[in-house]
Amino acid sequence: MKSLVADLRYYKNGGDNxxxxxxxxxxxxVMDLQGNDTLAMQAYLNALAKLxxxxxxxxxxxxxxxxxxxxxxxxxxxxxxxxxxSSVYCFQKAAxxxxxxxxxxxxxxxxxxxxxxxxVYNYINRALSLCEEKKGCIDFERVTPSLLQVKGIAKRNEGDLENAIILLxxxxxxxxxxxxxxxxxMSLGNIYLNQNKLDEAKRYFTLALKSERPRTLAGAYHYLYLLEKRQxxxxxxxxxxxxxxxxxxxxLDAKQASQILTLQRKYEKGKLLLEKQQVEHEKKxxxxFGMVIVLFIILLCLVLYFLLRKRYKEMFRKNMQVIKENECMIKRYVYELDVLKQKAGETAETNREKVGKLNQKILLLESENKKIRENVCVNGVYLLDQLKKEKLIVKNMTKQEKEQLLEYMDLIYGNLISRLKKDFKLTSGNLILIALLKVGFTTTELMFTFDCEMNSIFTxxxxxxESLNLDTTRM
Structure with missing residues (x-):
């Protein structure tokens, strides 16, 4: 059976119809012999489709x-x-x-x-005529009795018992x-029984008792029961x-057992299939569920990232704003100091008191700016470290991050960036390149940081x- 199924799978998908x-x-x-009429019918229909x-x-x-x-x-x-x-037509085509x-x-x-x-007689006579043409051939002689039986039973049903007996x-x-x-x-014995020829009937019923099939034997015993009852x-x-x-x-018990076994096999097969589907369903x-959790975690991380980024930008903006406001206040206080020093007519004691207060305010503002710059410095160090470790590239940096990096470089290199911005018309990219060169970035590191080829770095x-009015022959 397994080899037949394997052959079926092999040829079914092949090109040989x-x-x-x-x-x-x-x-x-095979399915027909096993009592599976549905699969048998489907297989025959599929066979016809292929042929x-x-x-x-x-x-x-x-x-x-x-x-x-x-x-x-x-x-x-x-x-x-x-x-x-259709079968007749095909057999005729096949001769x-x-x-x-x-x-x-x-x-x-x-x-x-x-x-x-x-x-019935028309088709049986056609068949007998063909058998007569092939007289002497064992295969045709073998089918003749079954043809005579069909014709004899038909004659019996029509009441032509004499011809029915001859045929049977x-x-x-x-x-x-x-x-x-x-x-x-048994068919012949039944005719004799109905004719009340009991000895002839018994002879043919007894002949059927030689059968090995339970159902045939049951039929023979039933006819003998009717015969003995009549006597x-x-x-x-x-x-x-x-x-x-x-x-x-x-x-009947054998049939029921077979049906029960068939049903049990179908149940077990269905149960296994159901369990398999259930396992697959649970796996799905x-x-x-795992995908949902992973997506939820990813989404949560993205939300937290953007929230922190937004918060960081806002803090940076506020810090820069405070620094600018403080610098404006410092400039104003310095101006007021200069004015006080130039004023005449007021007592020196009064001037000293005002100058002291202004100096105190200036120191407080400078102290506040220093603390803010120290925070900026921490963020600047972080950005520089990310660039160094090739975890960040310049084109992905926000405007605030670029400003923060330049602010940090300005802080540690004595207002270098501010002086260059004041003295030369430099772009943000040029200023970042100066800052990175200043901290020792190599050409290879710059290639990754600016996401470009080596020739672009040289350019x-x-x-x-050229922008700094330096000799371009010394690279």
């Missing part, structure tokens, strides 16, 4: 025939008849006379169920399949009745020297 069709057909037969544009007419005929059998079992007689007619005969027999059986006896006797005598022969003998031999009739019921019970839930340096 004939091999794929054969694999699907045989898979359908549709091929010349494998015999295999197509067999597929149609088996589909017809499944539909007949479902009491879908019209569909079964269409399937058998398979034996296949045509079996298809004719199947069609006759459908018409028998529909009680259209003229059509011939079928029993020539039938090579023991199972079919036992069924045929008023009630003890034997009761015995045969019990035997028949017992065999039917065993057969865990995965999505920046040359332009800076």
């Amino acid at each position: 004939v091999k794929a069709g054969k694999a699907l057909f045989y898979y359908g037969k 549709e544009k091929t010349e494998e007419y015999k295999l197509q005929g067999l597929a149609y025939e088996y589909i017809g059998i499944l539909n007949a079992d479902r009491k879908l007689h019209k569909d079964a008849l269409d399937n058998y007619q 398979d006379t034996l296949g045509v005969i079996y298809a004719y027999r199947d069609i006759a059986r459908i018409y028998y169920v529909e009680q259209q006896y003229d059509s 006797k011939t079928a029993v005598e020539t039938e090579q399949d023991r199972h079919s022969m036992h069924h045929c003998s 008023k031999k009630y003890a034997m009739a009761l015995y045969f009745k019990e035997k028949s019921d017992s065999l039917l019970s065993v057969d 839930i865990q995965f999505y 920046k340096k040359r332009r800076l020297r």
Whole structure:
């Protein structure tokens, strides 16, 4: 079974439709034998789809025939008849006379169920005519008894018992399949029973007792029960009745056990599938839950980052504003000091008192500016460290960060940046380049910091020297 499934998967996805069709057909037969009609039907239909544009007419005929059998079992007689007619067409295309005969027999059986006896005789006679043409061939001789049986039963139902007996006797005598022969003998025995020819009936019923199939044996014992009952031999009739019921019970128990086993397997398979789906569902839930947590953490970090960045910018802006205001106040106080020193007519004591107060105010403002610059210095050191460690590049720096870095450099190098801004027309990029060169950044570090090639760094340096009115030949 495993090898068949493997072959099916291999050929199904391959380019050979004939091999794929054969694999699907045989898979359908296996499913049919296992009692899985749905999978069998699907496999046969898929096989026909694969074989549709091929010349494998015999295999197509067999597929149609088996589909017809499944539909007949479902009491879908019209569909079964269409399937058998398609089967005849395919067998005729394949020049398979034996296949045509079996298809004719199947069609006759459908018409028998529909009680259209003229059509039964028509197709059985066609089949017998083909068998006559192939007389002497064992395969055709083997199918003849089953044709005679169908015709004989139809004759019986129409009341032509004489011809029915002749046909069924011939079928029993020539039938090579023991199972079919036992069924045929019971049909013949039933005719004799109805004619009250009890000895003949008993002979054919007893013949069926040689069957090994419980259901056939149950049928034979049932007919013997009816026969003994008609003869008023009630003890034997009761015995045969019990035997028949017992065999039917065993057969029913076997069927029920098989059905229970099938249901149990389906349940276990469904349970395993459900457990697998549940595990996969739980894994998906865990995965999505983890993703949500990760995304939440990332989002939280981004929010905190932007909030801190905003807060930092605001603090920096306020600090710069305070420094500027303090510097303005210092300049004003210095101006007032100069005015006091130049004023005449006031007492020296009064002047000294005012000068002292102004100096005190100036010292307080300078002290406040120093503290703010120390904080700026800390941030400047951090920015410089980030640039040095290649964790920050100039183009990603905000305007405030650039100002903070330059403020720090101005602080530690004696107002270098302020003097350069005053004496030369330098861009922010030039000032940052000066600051980084001042603290010893190498060309390689500058390449990363400015996110550019080495030639661009040399160009920046040359332009800076030109702006500073320095010799450009010394690089």
